[in-house]
Amino acid sequence: MSTFTELMQHHHAARMRSRKITNGVMLALTGMLTALALVPLFWIIGYVVVRGGKSINLAFFINMPTPLGVSGGGVRSAIEGTLVITLLAVAFAIPPGVLAAFYAARYPNRPLGVALRFSTDVLAGVPSIVIGLFAYSVLVVPMGHFSGLAGGAALAVLMLPTIIRTTEEMLKLVPGTLREASLGLGATEWKTSLSVLFPAAANGIITGFLLALARAVGETAPLLMTALGNERFDVGQIINSGILSHQSIFAIFGRIINQPVDSLPLALWKYAQQPYPERVEQSWAVALVLMILVLLVNIATRIWVQARARKLKG
């Protein structure tokens, strides 16, 4: 009978070599496939930067669109429209989304909590064009016209599942004793949620907003049926004329959101279909602007979240 040491020495050399080879092959394979997964990402970014970069200059950001053949045209209407629609979507989606998440995290087993979790899962799987159709039938048709308001509402519905689920998950990560410590001092559930749970989970919650936002900013399908697009959409001009005719802030705001509104994805879609090379080049530039916008939102949020985390660590 051989001892373990004798057997091991007998098999050791061959085994060790084959183990090392397997390990090396697998490592190389993993590295190669990781690189492969990065190819489309950098390809897209590189292609958009190269193609779009040619038509980008300051005028492209600050000028309104011009008729075909007139040079110096920009996409100010689309940038302004995208900001208006996105801000509306955020304003519509965050309050109900966050409150619903607090409810679901606190009462996961109550009927309403179960229903909420189920319906957010379903909603997350609904194609965005269906959400556009929904906004079309409940907002555009009754109002009688396309509007930024309807566009914002459609994107809000699109953002809701992400906001609810990430907020809920982040709240669940907060240690239960933190909640108990607050309740143990005599705080109400509401006060505890607001001044202990929310700050403790805020970084994750904000990252969730960002994810939802980044996704919504690039949505085109729902906007086709709601915001429609409007090359003459000009917030500055609306405000100026409103002030000149002594309209209230609310009336001016109403005019901004109550008419068809342009947006970057819509402009991209529209320009890319036109048979004129000039327009197609512009559509690449719009794609670049859209990417830069999302990137800026990303970076700004990261900086803010990191600064907050540092402050909390002291």
Place this chain on the structure above:
Amino acid sequence: MTMQLMTEVKHASNGNAPVKVNVKNLDVHYGSFRALAGIDLAVREKQITAIIGPSGCGKSTLLRSFNRMNDLTPGSRTYGEITLDGGNIFAPGVDVVDIRRRVGMVFQRPNPFPKSIYDNVAYGPRLYGIHRRRDLDGIVERSLHSAALWDEVKDKLGQSGFSLSGGQQQRLCIARALAVEPEVILMDEPASALDPISTLRIEELMHDLAHDYTIIIVTHNMQQAARVSDFTAMMMIDDRRAGRVIEFDQTNVIFTRPRDKRTEDYVTGRFG
């Protein structure tokens, strides 16, 4: 603060102190599971009462009954009574917020709020409508003094509670509990997540606090129970897995001449 100073202020153990909290025939159920059965316990005023026993015997459940924290667990039901200065805390019409103000709690792991040191301590007082800066300043300083933390943090009250070490964080949590001037302080293994030196400081602090407060502590650590407490309740699960107090006496009796064989086995480390 030096060790010597701390030992000087050791409070007096008094077997005849008046009863502050009285548990009578307490049962706690979680759904169909009976976690505690027939608990009787008389906690004496300004004494330290330790609850010891093997894991899963219901120590924490009992502790969480004293400030009705079990109310927060879905499906929990409580029978029997706990009186605080003679009044049943489970009686209809009793304000649970008032109970929780009078019975403060310190948890196993330090759990400061994601706020500044100052705001952690001021959190409780603010809940009760105290907002004047001068009033809060006084409360914060007094509470941090009582928790033996003031000298270490007085120059950085605006910094986050997380910037402190584990032991300091736990003392911050004690200060936070003291800020609403409770009468009873519950401590659920308050030093089990701390290093030995921080543990010692917490134990010394408990001695100081026992001058003014009634303290109930759950601990897994026999030496700790022997070092800090005046009374000890030994808990075990019965054959139906319900937690019971099998022996309750002055700590020196429990540790030197227990009546129950199981207590003796447990405190001498033969099982558990």
